[in-house]
Amino acid sequence: MKLSRPAWNNVIIFSVMIIILLINTTNNRLFPEDENSSDALILPEHSVILALEVTFPDASSLMFERVGRAWKMTSQGRIIDLTNQQIEQVMFAWQQSSGLVQATDIIIDSNKGTQVAISLAGIEQEQKFTLYPLTDQLLLFNHQKQIWLALPSALSRQLTPTT
Numbered sequence: 001m002k003l004s005r006p007a008w009n010n011v012i013i014f015s016v017m018i019i020i021l022l023i024n025t026t027n028n029r030l031f032p033e034d035e036n037s038s039d040a041l042i043l044p045e046h047s048v049i050l051a052l053e054v055t056f057p058d059a060s061s062l063m064f065e066r067v068g069r070a071w072k073m074t075s076q077g078r079i080i081d082l083t084n085q086q087i088e089q090v091m092f093a094w095q096q097s098s099g100l101v102q103a104t105d106i107i108i109d110s111n112k113g114t115q116v117a118i119s120l121a122g123i124e125q126e127q128k129f130t131l132y133p134l135t136d137q138l139l140l141f142n143h144q145k146q147i148w149l150a151l152p153s154a155l156s157r158q159l160t161p162t163t
Contacts, residue, residue, distance in 0.1 A: 127142075
């Protein structure tokens with residue numbers, strides 16, 4: 001049996017498509033996606049922060065806005081001097097941090113919380129969080145998902161720069 005050149009092209013194309021489908025189905029079976037793992041992340045994976053506003057309990061605030069590849073910082077009621085690299089580290093901490101999901105019936109003084117509003121690229125609704133620094137951990141309430149996350153207390157200074 002002799003096949004023409006266009007026929008061999010079709011054979012090659014279909015065999016490559018079958019191999020791709022085979023790889024995709026075995027990959028999904030070998031490495032299933034865990035649906036609960038995304039709940040532990042503060043922000044969605046691969047999100048790009050456009051603006052971050054931090055309002056402290058004493059009514060002072062910090063505003064970070066992306067301007068091209070750099071960051072513009074505006075502070076109100078606080079004297080703070082951060083380099084662009086330090087601001088990038090704050091944004092990286094927000095993008096990469098995750099915590100343990102806690103029970104929904106946490107009782108805490110809401111007046112001592114630090115309010116954070118984050119604008120992400122591709123998401124129209126602003127992401128809102130409230131941070132409650134405790135002695136041994138940092139509690140974070142995600143207003144969109146209505147969940148509490150417990151984070152290490154060392155993240156408090158990384159997520160909200162104060163000096």
